[in-house]
Amino acid sequence: MNEGAFRARDIGLRAQKKILSRMAGKNVARAFIDDNTASLLDNLYRLAKQYTDNKKEAEKLVKNIIKVVIKLGVLYRNNQFSPDELKQADRFKNKFHKAGMAVISFYEVDYSYDKNYLLSALSESQKSLRYIVERHLTEKSLARIDSIFTFFGNEHFLDAVFKTDSEYKETLGRLVADLNRALDNGDL
Numbered sequence: 001m002n003e004g005a006f007r008a009r010d011i012g013l014r015a016q017k018k019i020l021s022r023m024a025g026k027n028v029a030r031a032f033i034d035d036n037t038a039s040l041l042d043n044l045y046r047l048a049k050q051y052t053d054n055k056k057e058a059e060k061l062v063k064n065i066i067k068v069v070i071k072l073g074v075l076y077r078n079n080q081f082s083p084d085e086l087k088q089a090d091r092f093k094n095k096f097h098k099a100g101m102a103v104i105s106f107y108e109v110d111y112s113y114d115k116n117y118l119l120s121a122l123s124e125s126q127k128s129l130r131y132i133v134e135r136h137l138t139e140k141s142l143a144r145i146d147s148i149f150t151f152f153g154n155e156h157f158l159d160a161v162f163k164t165d166s167e168y169k170e171t172l173g174r175l176v177a178d179l180n181r182a183l184d185n186g187d188l
Contacts, residue, residue, distance in 0.1 A: 033066070036185065040178035041065065047171045051157055061151055064144040075136050085132045092128035095121055100179050106162050107176045113162040115155055122153040 033041070041062050049058035075081060081089065099121035106113040126149035130142060151157065161168045 033069070036178060036181045040175065040182060043171060043175040043178055047161070047168060047175060048151065050168060050171055051160065061148065064148055068141065068144055068148065071137060071141060072133065075133070080136055081132065088128050088131050092125055092132060095128060096125045097183075099125060100183065104176050104179055104183075107172055110164060113158075115158055115162075118158060119153055119155060122149055125149070126153070 044065070045058050045062045048061050049055055052058060099118060102114070102118055102121060106118070126145065129145055133145070134142060160166065161172055166172070
């Protein structure tokens with residue numbers, strides 16, 4: 001009987017991840033994501049769209065972020081992470097927090113942009129996140145994680161966004177304001 005219950009729970013968890021993944025459009029995201037995070041995602045979308053000049057690619061990028069975040073939430077709420085994965089999650093959170101702080105600093109302090117630091121922080125964050133979820137998510141979901149970090153960890157993108165006279169300065173400013181609010185709220 002225990003085996004059947006375990007399978008049912010497993011199936012229920014997979015169904016929950018699948019349903020939420022398919023529903024990860026903008027309106028559904030707002031039901032799962034607070035206003036500041038929604039604003040941050042909207043500004044990430046604007047930045048990606050402005051950089052790529054491709055609405056579809058920018059939408060896909062943000063949808064991938066939403067799907068990954070929702071799946072992480074489902075896994076966490078269902079106590080699916082091992083103690084080692086939870087330790088790695090703390091490392092991920094710390095490294096990602098430092099990357100967010102660096103973005104803020106690079107925006108607010110002229111000539112402080114350190115591409116190598118940011119690339120390293122993003123790469124370490126990606127590795128930590130993959131470690132946390134690799135036994136829980138499909139290859140397709142892992143590819144989503146990789147595509148997110150590949151986009152934001154692209155040195156040409158980072159150079160364009162953080163150069164002193166960047167055409168992305170206004171959008172980056174709105175994003176930084178969202179990051180500051182997320183830090184103040186303890187969300188980053």
